Amino acid sequence: MTASGTNRDSGTAGGTWTAAWELLLPAAGAPARGRGRALQSALRDAVRSGRLTAGTRLPSSRELALDLGVSRGLVTEAYEQLTAEGYLRSGRGAGTWVSEAVRSAAPPRARDLAPRGPGALVDFRAGTPDLSLFPRTTWAAAHRSALDGLPHRALGYPDPRGLPELRTALAGLLGRRRGVAADPERIVVCSGVAQALTLVAQVLRGRGLSQVAVEDPGSPEHGALFEAAGLTASPVPLDDEGPSLSSLERSGARLVVTTPAHQFPTGMAVTPARRAGLLAWARAVDGYVVEDDYDGDFRYDRAPVGALQGLDPERVIYTGSVSKSLAPGLRLGWLAAPSALAAELAGRKRTTDLGNAALDQAALAEMVTSGAYDRQLRRCGRAYRERRDVLVAELEEHFPGTRISGIAAGLHIIARLPERYGPEPGFLARARRAGVELRSLADYRTGQESAVPPDAAELSGGRGAVHLVLGYAHLAPSAIAHGVRLLAHAVRTSSP
C-alpha cells in the first residue's frame, strides 16, 4: 500500500479507475518476488467478479504502473498473460479492454451433499464396521513397506485388473476363507462392491440385458445404482429358502444380485436347495448370479458357509471388499469373474478409472500375505460377536419376548419386538425422540408388493409387530446397552 497511496491522476480515462486500482492491488505491498503473480490474480478476480465490466478499457501499462508504483514490465506481463488467457483483449491499435467472454460462477447454493453427521445419542443404523478397530499401525507399516518395495514402474498407469501381487494374494485368501474358485487372472480389483455391481451392470447392459433382479427386502442402494448403470431393478421377494425362484423366473431378468451367506438385511442363509436352484436358473436363462459376500467373513456359531461362486464359477460373479474388515474409506474391493466376462469387466474398469491406486493395493497384498489380514478378521470377529451377544441379552432383558431372526453372523440383527410395543410408527417416533437412531425392516423394502420377509412370516404375530434392523458392530458394548435402555425408557414413559 505504499506507492498506490499517492493517488496520482494521470489525466486520462484511467484516472477514474485510480481508486479501484487500490482495491485491486492488496498485492502492491507484497514482496517484490510475488508481486507480478498477485497483480495478475487480482486483475483476474476483478474481471470475474464484475468489478471490471466487459468492454472496459484499461489504462495503458505506463499509466497503471505509475498509479500502482510498480514496474511497467510487471503490468505489461500481466496484460499479456490475461490476454492469452482470454480475460482481456487487445484492440487493433493500442489499448487493452476487458473481454466480453468472461462470466462469473453462480453463487453457491445452500444445499449440502455431505452425509449427515451423527446427531443421535446412539445410532443403530447398520452398514459401518467399528472404525476404531482399523489397524492404523499395521496399515501404516504395510503401506510403508509397499512404498519401499514397489518398483518405479508400479507407480505408473496400473494394470486395470489390479496389482498382480494383490490378485494372487486375494485368490489365495478367497479360496481359503470363502471357498471361492479364484484365479488371479479373473480377479478384478475395484473400489468396492458398489463399483463391482456397476461394472457388471454396464458389461451386461452392453450385451443386451435391461433388467436386474434384486432381493426384497435388500439393499436400498440398488435401485439408484442400477438405474445409473442403465438397468431396471426388479425386486424379487424372499421366501423361507431365499430369493423366490418363481418370482425370479417371472421377472424375465437374466441377472440376479444376492447375498446367500447372510441375506441383507434379513440375516437368513440361503438354503442348499435354493443355492442349487439359483444356479440352475442362471444356466437355464443363460444369465448370471452376482454374489455380494458383504460380511461373509463374520459368522459366530460355526464356520461361514462357503461362497456360492465355488459351485459354478462360470455363472457366479463373486464380489466383496475390505469395507467391513478394515474400513470403507479405503475403497478397496474385488470381484471374481467368469471367464466369459473377465476381459470385458477389466476393460470397463479401465474406461471407468484406469484401475485402483497402486500403493493401497500393495499394502493390502502385504497384509494378506503376512497373515495380518486374517488376524484383523479374527480381531473384528471377536469384537462383533461380543457386541451381538450384548445386544441380544439387552433386548431380552428390556424387551422380553423379542425374537432375533437370522443366523449368528454379520454386523446387524433383525429383532421382532412383541406386539405390545407396536404399532411400529409410534415406536420409531419415540425412539427418535429419545435420541436413538434405528431403521425398520420396512426401510429395506425394494419392491411395491407387501411380500412378507421369511422370518417375519414365520414369526409374525400380526400387524402390530415392530421389526427392527439393528447394527451393532460399530458400537461399543456399553453404547449398545445404553441404547437399548434409552429405548426401553422411552417406551415406558413417552406417548407415541
Added chain:
Amino acid sequence: MTASGTNRDSGTAGGTWTAAWELLLPAAGAPARGRGRALQSALRDAVRSGRLTAGTRLPSSRELALDLGVSRGLVTEAYEQLTAEGYLRSGRGAGTWVSEAVRSAAPPRARDLAPRGPGALVDFRAGTPDLSLFPRTTWAAAHRSALDGLPHRALGYPDPRGLPELRTALAGLLGRRRGVAADPERIVVCSGVAQALTLVAQVLRGRGLSQVAVEDPGSPEHGALFEAAGLTASPVPLDDEGPSLSSLERSGARLVVTTPAHQFPTGMAVTPARRAGLLAWARAVDGYVVEDDYDGDFRYDRAPVGALQGLDPERVIYTGSVSKSLAPGLRLGWLAAPSALAAELAGRKRTTDLGNAALDQAALAEMVTSGAYDRQLRRCGRAYRERRDVLVAELEEHFPGTRISGIAAGLHIIARLPERYGPEPGFLARARRAGVELRSLADYRTGQESAVPPDAAELSGGRGAVHLVLGYAHLAPSAIAHGVRLLAHAVRTSSP
C-alpha cells in the same frame, strides 16, 4: 499319510473309493487343528474338478472316518458344511451325494490382459512422467501424518465429492496456480481425468446428449471411453487457433473436450480469440466445454496460461490430476464443476464407487497445504525443462533441419523431421528395429478425414515429412541422447 496308508476295505461301495480318498487327503497328515478345514477344502476341490462326479454317493461318515483315520465328527462336520454350501446333498433317507449343481471354472485362456512390459531400448512414447521423481519419503510422511490425524469417522463411507480438507486445499491450489475459479463445494475428487470424463459423459447423457466433440488429433483413448459412457465421439479438426469452431458447430454436439493450455498432442496453445469462441459456442448451444488441464503445470518459457474455466465457470468443467505431477498409480484427480452440474456429478461419483479413498486424499491435502506439492511441481518442472532442452539439442545435432512445434511446455514435443528422412513408414520401421519405441502424430488421429494439424500445415514441406510425438519427461537426459543417436545410426545404416 499315516492312517490312510492302511487302505482298509470297508466292505461297501465306499471301498472302491479308498484309493481316491488318499488322493483327496493330502491333509490327513496335517496338524490336528487344521485337519477339518483341509478335509473340507479337499472335498470341495474334488467335486469342483470333477474327480467326484455329480450323483456319486459318498461313504457314510463312519466309513470315511475309518478310511482316513480321522475322527467321525470331522467328517460329519465336513459333510454338513459342504451340504450347506451346495456341493453335497443329503438324500431323503440316510446318505450323502455329490450335488448336480456344481460346475467347474473354464480353463484359463492364454490371452493376457496385462499391459506390455518395456521391451524397447529407449521408449519415447508420451504420457508418463518420471516415476523416479515420485517423492516417496514425502508421500510416506504425508500419508503417515494423515493416518495419525484423521478421526475414525473419516475412515467410514466418504463424502462422495471428496474429503473436505482436500477440496479446500485444491480450490486454493487451482485458483493460485491455474486461475481456476474454484469453490470447494463444486470440486469433485475423482480417480483421474478418465473418470472425470466418464462422469461428465454419464451426467450429460442423462440430460439427453448423445455426442461429444473431441480434438483431432487428440487422445486416442477418447473414443472407447466415451463409447463406454454412451456418447459418440465426433472428431473436430484443429486449425491454427485451436479446435475448429465451424466443425464444432456442424458436429451438432453440445459438449467438447479440449486441452487449451497445451493441446494434446500438437502442443499448441489455443488462442485467446478461440478461447472466447469456445465459450460463445457453449453458451449458444447451451452446452459445456471440458477443459482437460493434463499438463498445465509445466510451462518452461513463461507462466502457464491460466485455465479457460476461470473465464466462465458455469460453462467449463475443469479437470486435472496428480498423474503427471506425482504418479498415475495414485489414481487421484479432480474436477471443478459448474453449479448446474455439481450435485449430479457428485451423485454419479457416488453411484460409481462411493468416492475416493480417504487416506490418499488426506495425504495429498497435507502435501498441498504444507507447500510440498508446489516444491514437487518445481522439481519436476526443472527436470522436464532440462530433458526437453536435451531432446531438442540432440535432434538439431543429429537430424538437422528438424522443426519443433508447439509451445515450450508439458512432457512431450512434436518434431517434424525434414523430408529426406521420410517417408514416415520406413522411418518408423527402422526406429523399431533399432529398439526405439515412438509414435507418429498420425497415431493420434481421432477422425477419418485427413485434416492437417496446425503446425504441420504451417511447416509441411510435403507428404514425405516425418511427424513424431516424442515423450521425454520419463527419460533421463542420457537416455534421451542415447535414443536420438540410436535413431540417427539406424537411419544412416539400415535400409527402410
